[in-house]
Amino acid sequence: MGRKLLLEHIDVPGIETFDVYRKNGGYRSVEKALKTMSPEDVVEEVKKANLKGRGGAGFPTGLKWSFLAKPEGVPRYLLCNADESEPGTFKDRYLMEKIPHLLIEGMIVSSYALGSNLSYIYIRGEYMWVLEILEKAIAEAYAKGFLGKNILGSGFDLDLRVAPGGGAYICGEETALIESLEGKRGNPRIKPPFPAVKGLWGCPTVVNNVESLATVVPIINDGAEEYTKLGTDASNGTKLISACGNVTRGGVYEIELGISVEEFIYGDEWCRGIANNKKIKALVPGGSSVPILPAHLITKTAAGENRLMSYESLADGGFASGSMLGSGGFIVFDEDQCIVRNTWNFARFYAHESCGQCSPCREGTGWMEKVLHRLENGKGNMRDIELLADINKKIEGNTICPLGDAAAWPVAAAIRHFREEFEWHVTHPEDAVKGNYGLLKGITV
Amino acid sequence: MVKVTIDGIEVEVEAGTTVLNAARKIGGDVVPPAMCYYSKLEGSGGKCRTCLVEVAAGSANDPRPMPKLVASCSTPVQDGMVIKNKTSEKVHVNRGAVTEFLLINHPLDCPICDQAGECHLQDLGFEHGASGTRYEEERRTFDPIDIGNKIKLHMNRCILCYRCVMVANQLTDKRVHGVLGRGDHAEISTYISNAIDNDFSGNMIDVCPVGALTDKTFRFKSRVWFLKPMEASRSCTKCAGKAVVWMFGEEIYRVTARKDKYGEVEDNDGKPAWICNDCRFDHKNVSDWNIEGPRKINRHSVISANHYEKANPLENNTKKIK
Ligand SMILES: Cc1cc2nc3c(=O)[nH]c(=O)nc-3n(C[C@H](O)[C@H](O)[C@H](O)COP(=O)(O)O)c2cc1C
Ligand code: SF4
Ligand code: SF4
Ligand code: FES
Numbered sequence: 001m002g003r004k005l006l007l008e009h010i011d012v013p014g015i016e017t018f019d020v021y022r023k024n025g026g027y028r029s030v031e032k033a034l035k036t037m038s039p040e041d042v043v044e045e046v047k048k049a050n051l052k053g054r055g056g057a058g059f060p061t062g063l064k065w066s067f068l069a070k071p072e073g074v075p076r077y078l079l080c081n082a083d084e085s086e087p088g089t090f091k092d093r094y095l096m097e098k099i100p101h102l103l104i105e106g107m108i109v110s111s112y113a114l115g116s117n118l119s120y121i122y123i124r125g126e127y128m129w130v131l132e133i134l135e136k137a138i139a140e141a142y143a144k145g146f147l148g149k150n151i152l153g154s155g156f157d158l159d160l161r162v163a164p165g166g167g168a169y170i171c172g173e174e175t176a177l178i179e180s181l182e183g184k185r186g187n188p189r190i191k192p193p194f195p196a197v198k199g200l201w202g203c204p205t206v207v208n209n210v211e212s213l214a215t216v217v218p219i220i221n222d223g224a225e226e227y228t229k230l231g232t233d234a235s236n237g238t239k240l241i242s243a244c245g246n247v248t249r250g251g252v253y254e255i256e257l258g259i260s261v262e263e264f265i266y267g268d269e270w271c272r273g274i275a276n277n278k279k280i281k282a283l284v285p286g287g288s289s290v291p292i293l294p295a296h297l298i299t300k301t302a303a304g305e306n307r308l309m310s311y312e313s314l315a316d317g318g319f320a321s322g323s324m325l326g327s328g329g330f331i332v333f334d335e336d337q338c339i340v341r342n343t344w345n346f347a348r349f350y351a352h353e354s355c356g357q358c359s360p361c362r363e364g365t366g367w368m369e370k371v372l373h374r375l376e377n378g379k380g381n382m383r384d385i386e387l388l389a390d391i392n393k394k395i396e397g398n399t400i401c402p403l404g405d406a407a408a409w410p411v412a413a414a415i416r417h418f419r420e421e422f423e424w425h426v427t428h429p430e431d432a433v434k435g436n437y438g439l440l441k442g443i444t445v
Numbered sequence: 446m447v448k449v450t451i452d453g454i455e456v457e458v459e460a461g462t463t464v465l466n467a468a469r470k471i472g473g474d475v476v477p478p479a480m481c482y483y484s485k486l487e488g489s490g491g492k493c494r495t496c497l498v499e500v501a502a503g504s505a506n507d508p509r510p511m512p513k514l515v516a517s518c519s520t521p522v523q524d525g526m527v528i529k530n531k532t533s534e535k536v537h538v539n540r541g542a543v544t545e546f547l548l549i550n551h552p553l554d555c556p557i558c559d560q561a562g563e564c565h566l567q568d569l570g571f572e573h574g575a576s577g578t579r580y581e582e583e584r585r586t587f588d589p590i591d592i593g594n595k596i597k598l599h600m601n602r603c604i605l606c607y608r609c610v611m612v613a614n615q616l617t618d619k620r621v622h623g624v625l626g627r628g629d630h631a632e633i634s635t636y637i638s639n640a641i642d643n644d645f646s647g648n649m650i651d652v653c654p655v656g657a658l659t660d661k662t663f664r665f666k667s668r669v670w671f672l673k674p675m676e677a678s679r680s681c682t683k684c685a686g687k688a689v690v691w692m693f694g695e696e697i698y699r700v701t702a703r704k705d706k707y708g709e710v711e712d713n714d715g716k717p718a719w720i721c722n723d724c725r726f727d728h729k730n731v732s733d734w735n736i737e738g739p740r741k742i743n744r745h746s747v748i749s750a751n752h753y754e755k756a757n758p759l760e761n762n763t764k765k766i767k
Contacts (some may be wrong), residue, residue, distance in 0.1 A: 012724070041644055072753060094640060168627065170627070185624065187622070188490035190490070190516070190519045192521075197481060250635070297544075309672055351629065352627070353627065353628070354627060354628040355628070355631075356624070356626070356627050356628045356630075356631030357492050357605070357607075357628065358491075358492050358493070358494055358603060359493050359494055359495075359543055359546045359547050359604065359605075360494055360542065360543060360546050361493070362545055362546075362605065362628060362629050362631065363546035363549055363550060364630055365545065365628065365629070366550075366585075366628060366629035367546075367549060367580065367582070370582040371582070374582075387579060394539065394542035394545075394546075397512075397513040397514065398494055398539055398543070399494070400491060400492070
């Protein structure tokens with residue numbers, strides 16, 4: 001059994017209540033931080049733990065915290081990004097639903113470190129029942145003196161509120177989240193200025209993912225030195241992975257970073273192999289935005305090394321033969337699946353979720369969706385494949401926020417690794433309408 | 446003051462100036478096209494991406510180039526920054542791409558569009574567009590709607606620059622229109638068919654870079670290039686009363702604000718000379734106005750002398766300006 005830091009007590013009955021959580025060691029990090037550490041000490045510890053942001057981009061959390069501007073007399077805010085809408089990603093929901101006090105605890109310590117006296121959890125609007133779970137837990141924490149004025153007699157005040165999201169994937173982008181929280185349309189802001197300088201209500205703000213904030217708890221409890229013993233040199237600690245698609249046992253797992261991809265897919269402790277004894281065809285390891293990997297690049301890198309579940313190993317080979325750990329949305333495809341159909345499905349998502357602010361993303365995502373839809377339905381031609389490759393090159397890097405890139409990368413990768421499937425849809429238009437490539441190919445090709 | 450070099454031309458500007466405004470200080474064809482930025486509207490810019498430029502050196506302290514193109518309208522200059530606009534192949538390719546994106550869903554109905562001749566998208570298409578389209582899909586369409594009795598919205602032509610939303614936010618008492626929906630189905634609309642009706646709403650027409658918002662009192666009356674623009678003024682209690690009247694013979698066909706070469710309203714006494722709806726829509730008699738003399742229209746618009754003849758985007762910029 002791998003060591004668990006976040007989900008260790010997940011199966012303890014009643015762990016969602018304050019008392020059971022507390023009995024299992026909960027809120028120790030608040031006591032430790034508020035009574036024995038200065039805010040700077042906490043930031044330093046998180047820096048030393050080398051925690052990489054768990055929201056997708058993997059930006060070092062301690063570094064982000066140290067960028068926060070601290071002008072005299074101006075409030076600062078900590079916002080928890082619980083908007084979780086990336087297809088394939090459902091780890092934050094699991095954590096908040098099962099063990100809400102862990103997030104609250106992490107937010108208290110992090111708010112203390114950043115000097116935020118009012119912090120928010122911005123939660124995806126479709127997670128209403130989770131919002132209720134959180135509000136109940138927050139009420140308990142207030143009642144027990146872990147939230148509110150003068151927490152544990154330390155002189156530190158913290159109010160924690162939950163805000164339901166505006167119902168759009170784009171509201172997970174940190175500046176769109178801030179706009180939405182301010183009651184406006186969730187359009188990403190133009191940067192600079194960055195939230196660390198001008199965020200919520202124009203004040204310095206830090207936005208962190210649910211899992212990042214929860215991970216602060218074991219870092220403070222055990223110390224950075226203990227924490228960094230887990231994982232690889234560049235990927236410390238543990239990570240929540242939401243596994244889905246054609247695996248025998250999907251779900252949310254906490255892994256020690258650095259276990260092999262092969263073990264994660266086939267190991268008894270984890271996904272237990274591909275469902276129905278099928279063969280694996282492709283893997284999207286980190287949510288719909290990251291490049292897809294074909295079978296021969298899943299368990300081994302292009303250089304022939306074992307592929308590991310870590311930031312650096314999944315990215316090995318760059319976009320040519322690698323991918324990204326991203327948000328940990330691990331989507332497995334078996335041999336029956338059609339990559340063109342899946343690419344179209346993702347493209348449809350991005351076209352639907354683009355906020356429409358900047359022209360390359362607004363027009364480009366819609367264009368790609370239409371071309372892919374035609375291809376999938378046997379109405380494409382060979383030119384369309386080149387066209388798609390060209391459109392995504394022209395979106396990438398030219399937009400306000402990373403949604404444009406996130407829409408472009410999966411299409412580029414699918415064409416790079418599965419070009420023959422795209423071509424098959426052109427050369428077999430009737431079959432393409434009848435069913436999907438994976439199932440039909442054996443019969444007709 | 447900081448020094449920045451754009452296409453080989455050095456210019457000194459105040460710290461905090463954007464790359465686009467530094468380029469405007471130099472003037473001429475090193476100025477990137479700007480479809481959404483509007484210096485008189487707070488918060489504008491960053492959206493259309495036509496003003497993308499290459500940063501060949503970030504600053505004197507950190508002279509590394511930037512990996513991505515940046516929006517010149519919303520990127521502040523740094524001392525020692527080196528920018529490539531006209532001289533960058535990458536800018537050329539990507540500006541062409543942005544132009545293509547802006548045009549794929551555009552109806553290309555210039556022959557019946559009132560904006561033709563003074564449309565920024567026409568200019569952009571002329572300078573950076575391709576001769577054919579690669580877009581084989583159905584274009585997105587919306588029905589034209591009246592927003593109030595003076596303004597017509599042709600959403601098909603809109604490029605979502607948000608300028609009209611900012612005009613409504615910043616100039617009028619209350620905004621009753623905005624952007625609804627997302628992605629390529631986002632649209633400018635009023636909330637539940639509200640009419641836009643207040644003293645300064647007509648300025649939305651002036652800031653619209655395309656023919657999405659047109660003046661209903663002028664619609665289909667004439668092509669703009671048949672009209673004579675004249676500077677005119679009147680005493681008005683609501684605005685400065687300084688406008689351009691567009692005449693055909695002895696008749697005034699339409700009234701607009703006085704706009705500079707970037708299509709932005711000019712200043713009057715240090716403040717943007719937005720005009721009120723009274724001046725714009727309700728004073729079309731020559732006797733209403735004190736006509737001062739012909740208006741010079743430059744840079745953009747077919748009305749300016751030989752604009753299209755001079756424009757040659759491929760021409761290498763080997764200027765000797767110092
Ligand atoms: C379109 C888009 C959607 C995003 N959605 C989420 C999300 O749902 N949850 C999240 O934590 N981060 C999301 N992000 C990343 C955030 O912008 C931000 O980087 C993150 O919350 C930072 O937290 P971290 O440093 O702890 O990872 C999204 C980014 C983009 C561009
Ligand atoms: S990249 Fe897409 S989602 Fe992001 S700001 Fe531009 S249009 Fe909106
Ligand atoms: S209607 Fe005109 S001004 Fe308004 S967003 Fe569209 S293009 Fe811009
Ligand atoms: S003018 Fe700069 S992005 Fe539109």
